Amino acid sequence: MADRTMRLEKYIATSGIASRRAVKKSILAGLVTVNGEPVLVPGHPINVETDAVEFEGKRVKPLMERIYLMLNKPAGYLTTRSDERGRPTVMNLVADLPESIYPVGRLDLETEGLLIFTNDGDFAYRLLHPSHEIAKTYLTWVKGVPDDSAVQRLRQGVTIPSGRTAPAKVERLKVSRDGASTQFEVVIHEGKKRQVRFMFKAVGHSVIRLKRVAVGTLRLGNLPQGQYRLLTPQEITTLMEL
């Protein structure tokens, strides 16, 4: 039979309510109750199916009800929960999961790659909050061969319709044999609208293809396009601690 117990501080931290360290402090301060009784031992075993845990007066969402996953989004799917015009949305690709899940952040219609879903509001909030400045890594293929000065400008920041972009990591990976396109890896910490596309446009090169390959330490790996997989407890905890 599967193990139904988990250490109290891990149980709370994986819900996204607070970091593991903050959770431990609150437990020691008597601010955590299990089935209505304060528990002062961080390693106290929780039955994840039956115990009711409150953290600083707030009910911790039961583990069984929390879902965290990543999808390898193909181009051509809108990142929205529903589309009044009936166009394909990312929800179509996770239709066999509970309806309570939603995408964390957004990829453009034509952008591919790593998109996280959850039904855990605290987790989504943490991941999206600009103060956390989580790194997002993209692979992109652009028209032509941007020269060194264009790459330098991209690294330092360029002006796009929504403002000036912060310094970014931009690496030229390879030029196609016919010189018609160049592949780059781009790491940004912001989420301005169509940011990568507008950045390259600002230096005179249009994006042909764009794929997100990592969010923080979470990597897309070889997940096939159009498929999803659940995040591991380790991946969830690491994202929460970013």
Ligand code: URA
């Ligand atoms: N930058 C873009 O231009 N589009 C995306 O979907 C994500 C980042």
